[in-house]
Amino acid sequence: MEYVIEMLNIRKVFGNFVANDNITLQLKKGEIHALLGENGAGKSTLMNVLFGLYQPDGGEIRVKGQKVNITDPNVANELGIGMVHQHFMLVDTFTVTENIILGSEPKKGGIIDIKRAEQEVRELSERYGLAVDPTAKIADISVGMQQRVEILKTLYRGADILIFDEPTAVLTPQEIHELIQIMKKLVKEGKSIILITHKLKEIMEVCDRVTVIRRGKGIATLNVSETNPNELASLMVGREVQFKTEKKPAQPGKPVLEIKDLVVKDARGVAAVNHLDLTVHAGEIVGIAGVDGNGQTELIEALTGLVKVESGSILLNGRDITNLPPRKITEAGVGHIPQDRHKHGLVLDFPIGENMVLQTYYKSPYSKRGILNFKAIYDKARQLIAEFDVRTPDEFTKARALSGGNQQKAIIGREVDRNPDLLIAAQPTRGLDVGAIEFIHKRLIEQRDQGKAVLLVSFELDEVMNVSDRIAVIYEGKIVAIVDPKETTEQELGLLMAGSKRKEAGVSS
Amino acid sequence: MKLSELKKFFVSTSSAFVVPVLAVLLGMIVGAVVMIASGYNPLAGYSSLLYGAFGDPYYIGETIRQTTPYILAGLAVAFAFRTGLFNIGVEGQLIVGWLAAVWVGVSFELPKVIHLPMAILAAALAGAIWALIPGILKAYLRVHEVIVTIMMNYIALHVTNAIIRSVLSDEGFKSKPVHESASLRSEFLESITYHSSVHYGIIFAIIGAVVMWFLLEKTTKGFELRAVGFNQHASQYAGMNVKANIILSMIISGAFAGIAGAMEGLGTFGNISVKAGFTGVGFDGIAVALIGGNNAFGILLSALLFGALKVGALEMPSSAGVPTELVDIIIALIIFFVASSYVIRLLLSRLKKGAE
């Protein structure tokens, strides 16, 4: 059997923590091999070892049968190993071409031959069907295109073994579809791929084999054709997982959120939200489905008071909250799970306990006459940590030290605990493993059942279909259709999101 | 205690005390090497330094007097740092604070209980206003506070000189002395320290440190200020007014700096004279804050260290023949070692591994 990569009994220890405990992973030539595991199972660590970013504490790596010592990414590059990182490794202020050639720049008389480089990038992108604009700035292009740049970076260096670390977590369904096509094409060209993903559906769709790890240990390596999502999920979590969250039918009450004729401009002055109408009732979850960049971000920012509304109105329980400052909106009863938990959700250098009162610190009992009551704060933190199963050594640990899933659980705990009438959840499960996703979905439905209004914004069609009671499709800043998840299909939703009007779609709210 | 236990104790308390203390020791050792290399006697050098700082009540008094403005300048720098701002303008804020304190001190005659607080308050206000400008520019126009505060230092210097000349004196070079009712000077303190110029300002400085600690760590406002310092985006999401907090932070920082000026104006000098250049206290405050780990208690200690080194240094040329500049070298080395605490910790943890 010909393996291009053999990672044998790899061990990696951080301090006292064993992140990789004798894991073995073997990659065949021309296959797409999935690496599956919970958040924090050690997948990224294992791949970083392969890419030379970490040095293993034990085990050996063979490339095409040869034992190798990958001391840094340069060595990995020379061995033909390329990696698309979980957190993009792109310089925002550089152009696409500059990012791709960085470190192996074509030169002419000592200076960068940028024309030639752009030409090479263009050729490469055409050859693999990775559409990018070589002269565009990274900051200005979509996440999907950024990812294609990451792939081009590896191809530019002639990699024939590609590691994709959770490439789909940040992509829209369309982009995921494109990426899958690209991967298939790459394999056809003779490349071999290791794919990390939490989405079992993707594994079933493109992968040949899968290696499952749990808490740093290798659990199993299976042929995808001989397994199914349920088996994979239970292998990885160590228990049965429900994919379809059980829920009772919704019992919508009075309207909680009424958005009327809303116009919001983006940073460039273009109307990103363009005469949008939407109503969310008590006791229902409205999911907003749409391709990234159709005004979702601006809509949420307008609802939470972070950007100015141009025209139109936002009513909460009949009260006008248009253009109120964020604090007033929060106090009026809006909870918000932000899309970017590191940037907006947490103060990473604060203890997790203090993060639990980020919006309420000034209120009784956390604060009295301007003085904080730390006992009350940490009592509350302990309660939420227990209630929402936030895995942390203690409530004094800095938020930075928690894993993404646990950070997210902390945020959800905080927002739910404030008992808001309207809960806005933006991409609440991005990058989380199936176990964590299940937990979070349950919580959202619980809120609904308690008579709250929930607005869910997500690029994951699965999630929207699964959790929502109604789905509002957003396109170019407008709600173009409202559909019942039980009566629609992914295909239909996909078409709506792409702007093609459903024949009988009555846009009512 | 067994040796290994001793080592363990050493290691467990390392982050709090051992690292700074080691840094000071290392700085002293390298300083000794410099002295030997340049032909001085390090023992004589250090004993005169020590004597000049703590040798008798007079020197202790002078050391405390010098420590006083350092504490407040350090607090000013640290307060801004803790909220994500770099206030290089403490020097200028200190100068305008000094001016305002003296201005009030010479212009009124009031009972001490009113006059003294009023003069100090005026200094705080002046410093605050001086810091307000960079604060506003930072908050609303996102102009980098470092440039604006550097410029404000020069403006403070020249404007203060002009006011001393034209308002506080008749085209002269110094103001009248502040009235007794606004003075921090104390016959009692002077008498127990052989006429040193130590004054009651140290009390205000210590109160200042307590205030900073309390404000940042215990109050609701402090929570906001710290949050904004760490993550403006999340703070804004959480409903905090980021701009107002940036401005408030600069104001408080400036107020500390202004009070540092009041210490000079109402205590050490008792007046203000035209300044040929910066006092240096504001810039030293950066180092004080950083050595003190930007925390109120740490700043008390590092200001004392600074005060002692500066005052003690004056004794070195006459009794040991060592130039005072050696102290600057030692200070630099100490800062260097404090900054490199990562390496010191690393070495300590190696030690720990050895102990286990």
Added chain:
Amino acid sequence: MSVYEVLQVIIPSAIFFAAPLIFTALGGVFSERSGVVNIGLEGLMTIGAFIGIVFNLTFADKFGTLTPWLALLVAMVVGTIFSLFHAVASISFRADQVVSGVAINFLALGLSLFLVKKIYGKGQTDQIQVGFDKIDIPVLSDIPVIGPLFFSNMYIPSYLAIILAFVVWYVIYKTPFGLRLRAVGEHPMAADTMGINVTKMRYIAVMISGALGGLGGAVYAMIISRDFSHATISGHGFMALAAMIFGKWHPIGAMGAALFFGLAQSLSIVGKTLPFLKDVPTVYLLIAPYVLTILALAGFIGRAEAPKALGTPYIKGKR
């Protein structure tokens, strides 16, 4: 004075005033572009001024008119070595970069004065005898109108400063080295995954800032003060830092900002001789350059974006 006469007075003086700031600010651009805050520019200038003067005084007899040039070179070398303190502390030892910059400032002043006392037995050096000459550039200075403004009564190092700004711009924006330097300052981990040695790049950048800071200090001392004392470099490094930020971490911008400072300074000096400003109290002219700078920043320069990774030590594998 006519406007042209005024220009003829202020432009040359603005340029010699700006030159040391330009060199130093360009050094700052390198360091900060690589992600290392350099508040130690003041100290680097101090060391440069000290070395420049000491070398000049010691070797003037030997090297004659070549002396100042060699002094510049030696100041650059020593500045480079001195900047290693900052590099080791802030890159290898992961020190807070502001802290280690402050340490550099203390060390430079303390050490150079200590050595002056040791070498000369007094607190300041003598004046140098061989400095740079004021020159008229042949041919160019004869061009009507602009000749007298830009090519007369100038010092060669001033031109070098301006030329260097363009060279630095070229290096930073056109060469592989520059691309890597900027990548390291924006996203060191990305650079690392591309096989760029982040530590090495940052060392090089900080050392260049040491060389240029030393150069700036030496140019200042040899053209302007002609001796070295505790007050020779007093705030110039901070002005260079301000110029760098004002210029948005861009070499041409930094040069422009330094020239702006010089212009504002000489404008305020010439102001006194203008009829309508004659009776303005001196203080207004003294603060004018600083007020103008603040107004310029607030008015039309606006916000500046620092390199993203500025101030954070790069630790492999840390997010």
Added chain:
Amino acid sequence: GGQGGNNAGDKGKDTFSVAMVTDVGGIDDKSFNQSAWEGLQKFGKENGLKKGRGGYDYLQSSSDADYPTNLNKLVRSDFDLIYGIGYLMGDAVKEVAEQNPKKHFAIVDTVVEQPNVASITFKEHEGSFLVGVVAGLTTKTNKIGFIGGMEIPLIEKFESGFLAGVKAVNPKAKVEVQYAGAFDQADKGKAIASSMYASGVDVIYHAAGGTGNGLFSEAKDLKKKDPNREIWVIGVDKDQSPEGVVKVGGKTYNVTLTSMVKRVDVAVYDLAKRAKDGDFPGGKTLEYGLQEDGVGIAPTQDNIKPEVLKAVDEWKQKIIKGEVKVPMTRKEYKQFEASLK
């Protein structure tokens, strides 16, 4: 710090010891600190004293806050006469003198009213008047410059006397006055000088300490570029002709026209001597003017034309005789100017 000082070291006290505190400039500032130290050294050597405790010594301050500390250190080291050098030290000397009434102090450049303090001041305006005469008679362009360090009364004395001297001999000459706002900013000094020379000024007098370095550097560079150009600097405090040397080709020029010297050394020496002889003028102010040879024009006068020197001498006599009262403030200068018409 009386305690240690008052009773210690009485034994074997037949020598008379002296010490001084300098400001941040130190004893080699090429200005009044240096001059004062020269005076003390001369006194010390003449009386067979050693440098250090019990002989003659100095302490340098590193900030204004150090003055009292340093004065006190000297008190405690039991020096018999302690000088504070510079107007900035007035308050500190006053305070320390009050606390140590048995000690003898002296202050230079300002007046401290205290029975155990002797004050030494100089009539800088008189000396400046003479260099003003030189400038007024030497200028060809009738444009003259004055660069002041900071706008304080002390420097105003230089300015007013200088302006009066110029006006007295050359009413057509215009004097451009600029203040740098600092005593240590050579770049500012150079920029001011550059602007003045460019606008046709040919003689500049400075009272600006280290800021004056910039003036010398500008003048020398201009001279070097065009040795035929007549361009002059008038130095201050000490004879600054060494600072003015320019070598062009094989020839040596000197841009220093002359200097206004202020004999702090003489005054310091005189006072030490008087005090040693038991004639300490406590509570008095000793004013050093032209008459006392405390101020005057520097001995190096090669660049001054003989007829100018003659005029200088005439004016000097007039001032000494009291026929001319030299203004020491701007207000007095206005009156003086009016009186000329």
